[in-house]
Amino acid sequence: MIAAIFRLPWFWSWFGAVLMVVAIIAVSGGAAGAGVVSAALLFGSFFVIVAIGQMLVITTGPGNVDLSIPSSMTLVATVAMKVMDGSDGMILVGLLLALVLGILIGSANYLVIRLLNIPPIIATLSTSFIYQSLAIWYNRGLRIKPPEALGDFATGKILGLPYLAIATIMLAAIMHVVLRRTVYGQSVLAIGQNARAARLAGINVNRVRYLTYTLCAVFSAICGFFLAAFSGGAALNMGEEYLLASIAVVVIGGTSVAGGFSNVPGLWGAALFMFLLVTMLNTFGLGAGPRLILTGLIIIGVILAASGRDR
Amino acid sequence: MRDIINPRLFRTLLPAVSLAILLAAIFYIQPRAMSYFGLNLMLNLAIPIALATIAQMFILCVNDLDLSIGSYVSLMACIAATLLQETPLLGILAIAGCIAVYAALGALIQLRNLPSIVVTLGMSFVWLGIAVMLLPTPGGEAPGWIRSLMTLKPAYVPFPIIASIVIALVVHIALMKSSYGVVLRGAGGNARAVERSGWSMVRIKATMFALAGFFGALSGIALVGLTTSADANIALRYTLLSIAGVILGGGEFVGGRVSPIGAVIGAITLTLTGSFLSFLRLNPDWQIGAQGAILIIVLALRVLINRLEARK
Numbered sequence: 366m367i368a369a370i371f372r373l374p375w376f377w378s379w380f381g382a383v384l385m386v387v388a389i390i391a392v393s394g395g396a397a398g399a400g401v402v403s404a405a406l407l408f409g410s411f412f413v414i415v416a417i418g419q420m421l422v423i424t425t426g427p428g429n430v431d432l433s434i435p436s437s438m439t440l441v442a443t444v445a446m447k448v449m450d451g452s453d454g455m456i457l458v459g460l461l462l463a464l465v466l467g468i469l470i471g472s473a474n475y476l477v478i479r480l481l482n483i484p485p486i487i488a489t490l491s492t493s494f495i496y497q498s499l500a501i502w503y504n505r506g507l508r509i510k511p512p513e514a515l516g517d518f519a520t521g522k523i524l525g526l527p528y529l530a531i532a533t534i535m536l537a538a539i540m541h542v543v544l545r546r547t548v549y550g551q552s553v554l555a556i557g558q559n560a561r562a563a564r565l566a567g568i569n570v571n572r573v574r575y576l577t578y579t580l581c582a583v584f585s586a587i588c589g590f591f592l593a594a595f596s597g598g599a600a601l602n603m604g605e606e607y608l609l610a611s612i613a614v615v616v617i618g619g620t621s622v623a624g625g626f627s628n629v630p631g632l633w634g635a636a637l638f639m640f641l642l643v644t645m646l647n648t649f650g651l652g653a654g655p656r657l658i659l660t661g662l663i664i665i666g667v668i669l670a671a672s673g674r675d676r
Numbered sequence: 677m678r679d680i681i682n683p684r685l686f687r688t689l690l691p692a693v694s695l696a697i698l699l700a701a702i703f704y705i706q707p708r709a710m711s712y713f714g715l716n717l718m719l720n721l722a723i724p725i726a727l728a729t730i731a732q733m734f735i736l737c738v739n740d741l742d743l744s745i746g747s748y749v750s751l752m753a754c755i756a757a758t759l760l761q762e763t764p765l766l767g768i769l770a771i772a773g774c775i776a777v778y779a780a781l782g783a784l785i786q787l788r789n790l791p792s793i794v795v796t797l798g799m800s801f802v803w804l805g806i807a808v809m810l811l812p813t814p815g816g817e818a819p820g821w822i823r824s825l826m827t828l829k830p831a832y833v834p835f836p837i838i839a840s841i842v843i844a845l846v847v848h849i850a851l852m853k854s855s856y857g858v859v860l861r862g863a864g865g866n867a868r869a870v871e872r873s874g875w876s877m878v879r880i881k882a883t884m885f886a887l888a889g890f891f892g893a894l895s896g897i898a899l900v901g902l903t904t905s906a907d908a909n910i911a912l913r914y915t916l917l918s919i920a921g922v923i924l925g926g927g928e929f930v931g932g933r934v935s936p937i938g939a940v941i942g943a944i945t946l947t948l949t950g951s952f953l954s955f956l957r958l959n960p961d962w963q964i965g966a967q968g969a970i971l972i973i974v975l976a977l978r979v980l981i982n983r984l985e986a987r988k
Contacts, residue, residue, distance in 0.1 A: 428929070428930075430793065432916075477972060480976070480979070481972070481975045481976055481979050482979055483923075483929070483975055484929040484930075486741065486919075486929070487919070487920075487923050487929060487971075487975070490916055490919060490920060490968075490971075491920070491968045491969075491971040491972045491975070492968060492972075493916075493968070494916075494920075494964045494965055494967050494968025494969075494971070495964075495965045495968040495969060497964050497965065498961060498962050498963070498964045498965025498966070498968070499965065501961040501964075502959065502961045502962065502965075609743075609797055609800065609801075612793065612794065612797055613794075613797065613798075616791075616794050622791040622793070622794055623791070652808075652809070652812075653805070653808050653812075654805045654806065654807075654808040654809030654812075655805065655809070656805070657801045657802070657804050657805030657808060658801065658802050658805035658806060658809075659805075660798075660801045660805075661798040661799060661800065661801030661802035661803075661804075661805065662798065662802060663798075664794065664797060664798035664801065665794075665795055665798035665799070668790055668791065668794045668795060668798070669784075669788060669790070672788045672789065672790055
């Protein structure tokens with residue numbers, strides 16, 4: 366029974382997250398603990414949104430990683446903030462625009478992958494360079510404030526629970542069901558396990574992969590949109606940490622890097638763990654250097670432990 | 677027409693042709709660039725990028741990917757500007773230690789069958805952390821001998837060109853012509869076959885990663901020689917640039933198909949994109965975008981050539 370719990374793919378990330386909370390409360394007291402958990406839920410939401418997309422992409426098999434997430438986030442956020450121009454009446458337009466841009470970016474990514482017949486890593490690397498340039502060119506160093514109502518939503522809370530966290534938990538629940546219960550979700554898993562077998566079984570592999578890359582870009586767009594709303598505007602380096610974070614959250618969350626096996630609950634555990642780990646190291650008064658080193662070693666430790674796990 | 681152009685030959689020459697076209701365009705727009713001083717200025721920064729690209733090429737050759745090379749080169753630059761300058765022996769030991777870590781990573785990835793993307797992703801945090809501890813704020817000073825090496829002004833041919841040719845040829849001879857080089861590349865093509873014939877895959881991976889660590893160290897040292905001081909984020913963009921350089925130079929993502937000469941040419945092409953845009957008086961904002969566009973164009977040309985070959 367206990368051994369069965371240990372083998373659950375999401376167990377270790379949640380275990381780590383809980384451990385961090387306990388450590389933080391032990392050091393700085395319960396009141397601080399509650400604040401930290403609320404902050405972790407908020408920042409964890411941003412990680413989880415991009416990680417869901419990255420998870421779908423990684424699940425479709427080895428070599429599938431979307432490196433364009435940070436630049437897509439930045440480009441979408443920049444354009445959306447500029448179009449909304451701080452006016453509350455434009456929020457819906459801005460959100461729709463962000464979603465459309467996400468679909469366009471995902472389509473462009475898959476077009477390059479298909480037409481050039483190259484590994485997705487290289488394709489998304491090349492396109493990310495272009496998105497980044499577009500964002501720099503469009504932005505012109507301006508930082509436009511998000512509409513007030515949008516900013517209020519992104520920073521707002523109810524009973525200590527951030528609105529964004531509630532929305533992201535719902536999103537994660539929906540994606541969990543999509544993966545488990547829909548034809549699309551099962552196709553993603555099947556392609557990751559054996560693309561040839563999936564094709565012979567009548568799955569339209571190209572369509573599923575196209576949908577996956579588009580979904581990933583749409584999630585990046587949503588994340589960029591709300592991150593800019595939360596942090597008072599789009600910045601050119603806003604997406605920077607999300608490339609590594611998205612991959613790390615997916616892997617720590619128990620999704621197989623080799624593809625064919627994914628886990629949504631683990632994403633939340635891993636996102637909380639990653640944020641709380643940094644917070645805990647901060648509370649212990651560690652500088653940026655040791656904090657980075659420990660983060661890196663823990664990522665490697667998790668993948669080492671996971672390699673011994675039979676799934 | 678189709679009989680005259682041999683697709684395979686054209687594919688081999690594609691990296692060089694792309695570079696030649698780019699250079700011709702630069703010289704056409706700005707004839708003054710076609711001078712000793714102009715070339716020196718344009719190509720200086722190509723040396724560390726070429727070395728980092730070679731490092732990435734060793735990793736790609738065994739079907740792995742190094743997402744940490746940028747932060748590793750940054751760390752090497754920091755070590756060169758601090759330890760290597762103040763206490764040379766300690767500096768050399770530190771660099772050797774880091775190369776040993778690279779070798780150990782290669783062995784670990786092979787032994788436990790780990791995904792290199794995740795391991796090197798974790799290592800990128802570690803390297804960056806050490807660099808931040810070593811140099812919390814930008815600073816340090818390049819050792820005099822590195823500085824004088826990187827600012828050499830040989831007669832007739834600018835130093836960056838000589839350095840690029842030497843790097844490309846040395847690695848080409850070692851990896852493409854030597855018998856052990858064939859084994860190393862074979863490990864990327866068919867690991868099982870290489871293992872069956874008695875070679876240790878663990879040792880091969882460790883060797884390839886150590887070589888990457890060695891060339892990454894050279895890249896960091898060369899970079900510091902040019903910039904004279906270092907900081908922890910100095911070379912972070914090299915991670916993506918080096919992957920792009922290998923692919924641009926004709927390397928394939930799997931199967932041990934790489935080309936050292938191509939990789940150096942790819943790195944130079946990416947470096948020159950920046951100069952090209954500034955000569956066009958285009959906004960430097962587009963530099964990264966142009967690098968992406970060149971990558972896509974060259975890859976598209978390669979697909980065309982492959983199609984041509986298949987039709988024959």
